[in-house]
Amino acid sequence: METKKTILDYETVHLDDENNAMIIIDQTQLPGKTELLTLTTAKQIWDAIYLLQVRGAPAIGVAAGYGIYLLAKQIVTEDYDAFYKEFKKQKEYLDSSRPTAVNLSWALNRMEAVVTANQDKSVAQIKQLLKEEAIEIQQEDIRVCKAIGENGLALVKPGDGILTHCNAGQLATSRYGTATAPIYLGHERGYEFRVYADETRPLLQGARLTAYELQSAGVNVTLICDSASSTVMRNGWIDAIFVGCDRVAANGDVANKVGTANVAAVAARYHIPMYVCAPTSTIDLNTPTGDQIKIEERPAEEVTEMWYEKRMAPDDVRVYNPAFDVTDHELIAGIVTEYGVAKAPYTESLKEIMAKKNA
Structure with a gap:
């Protein structure tokens, strides 16, 4: 007999890199309805954070990491300066969604540091490093929470x-x-x-x-x-x-x-x-x-x-x-x-x- 899933069996935030998307539980629908949202655009990600569809300081940090990575993937240029200018614009936009939770700016600044520390690499390599950093932010969150526990x-x-x-x-x-x-x-x-x-x-x-x-x-x-x-x-x-x-x-x-x-x-x-x-x-x-x-x-x-x-x-x-x-x-x-x-x-x-x- 198959065990019925509970809310704890769903990931709060996860990356669907193949489809250039971030998947979140829409927390505004809980507990009556478990709805997963697929986010692909800057406006969708901004709204999800502002509207508390994804909420909680650590989860916001994870969403910010995946969100800015996905937006960086959409930047079509091989010129570093042009890439960084657009990256900075998207980063500042996401950062405006919630002013109090420091994890939002913390994660975005951490992702920006990856960009500025790798100016000698190709844009494609920087995008890969951003993906790795976003994944590490989430894995680190799991380790941190267990240690706090x-x-x-x-x-x-x-x-x-x-x-x-x-x-x-x-x-x-x-x-x-x-x-x-x-x-x-x-x-x-x-x-x-x-x-x-x-x-x-x-x-x-x-x-x-x-x-x-x-x-x-x-x-x-x-x-x-x-x-x-x-x-x-x-x-x-x-x-x-x-x-x-x-x-x-x-x-x-x-x-x-x-x-x-x-x-x-x-x-x-x-x-x-x-x-x-x-x-x-x-x-x-x-x-x-x-x-x-x-x-x-x-x-x-x-x-x-x-x-x-x-x-x-x-x-x-x-x-x-x-x-x-x-x-x-x-x-x-x-x-x-x-x-x-x-x-x-x-x-x-x-x-x-x-x-x-x-x-």
């Missing part, structure tokens, strides 16, 4: 209650996730965690994605409204909090899905450790504090109309819909990376983590 798992014990916010799971990465990586590894090893997932308004990534993928994996997961997080903490049901992030400032301030700062503040009240699971690709030592992180503001309709059969807010009411908030470093017990767990003072520990990476 191992480091995060060391911070909890079997039977613990864990709270998570938004989706930093497999759907946000290539495999394992970041914040969910300790949960998946613990589940494989019989830890029997009790996981609570915030629904995460207004786009419901917790309800539609995190609860869906954890349930598909057989994890003991309970969905809660964002406003119930304080109740489950006060009830003593939460032993640790794991969240992902889109950018880490040099002082340890973290930008993540809006609502994360609320969770952190309540966790501090109840003395529950909050851990941020952050690949080193999200650490931005050039940004001194969270005050310098540009926060993307999303359309008002996500609050007033999305998910409702009819509009659920007064016409013309003002709406403030930031996609992210900044959690102050004082509220964070540790930043879990693939090279270890950074602890306060983060201005020192994050430098040490990045030194390990560069070594």
Whole structure:
């Protein structure tokens, strides 16, 4: 009897090089429908990132790598200068799709470095090197997430209650996730965690994605409204909090899905450790504090109309819909990376983590 596929059996992002395409799961359709999108043009790739059809900092980085490679393949010239000029134009266009997630610019800059470091090679050779680099970005993501999972798992014990916010799971990465990586590894090893997932308004990534993928994996997961997080903490049901992030400032301030700062503040009240699971690709030592992180503001309709059969807010009411908030470093017990767990003072520990990476 054939085993039924779950959402975890699909790749979040993958390259179909033979057909000059990138294939993604359209996450805006989940959990009701598993739809794969084939992306071939710059506008399709830009839209997929902006519209959150592909989302999660690591997955955005992977999509950016494959996306700029596919667009580079379409440049018809053997002249390096002409190739690089068009490459730069396409890179800047993709980079404009999401301003907060540092993985987008990180991956695009990494791909550009391949172009500038190989000026002595033919355009055809550069395109091949871009393909290899994009594939390596994805393979590296898998290795990084597993390492984050191992480091995060060391911070909890079997039977613990864990709270998570938004989706930093497999759907946000290539495999394992970041914040969910300790949960998946613990589940494989019989830890029997009790996981609570915030629904995460207004786009419901917790309800539609995190609860869906954890349930598909057989994890003991309970969905809660964002406003119930304080109740489950006060009830003593939460032993640790794991969240992902889109950018880490040099002082340890973290930008993540809006609502994360609320969770952190309540966790501090109840003395529950909050851990941020952050690949080193999200650490931005050039940004001194969270005050310098540009926060993307999303359309008002996500609050007033999305998910409702009819509009659920007064016409013309003002709406403030930031996609992210900044959690102050004082509220964070540790930043879990693939090279270890950074602890306060983060201005020192994050430098040490990045030194390990560069070594």
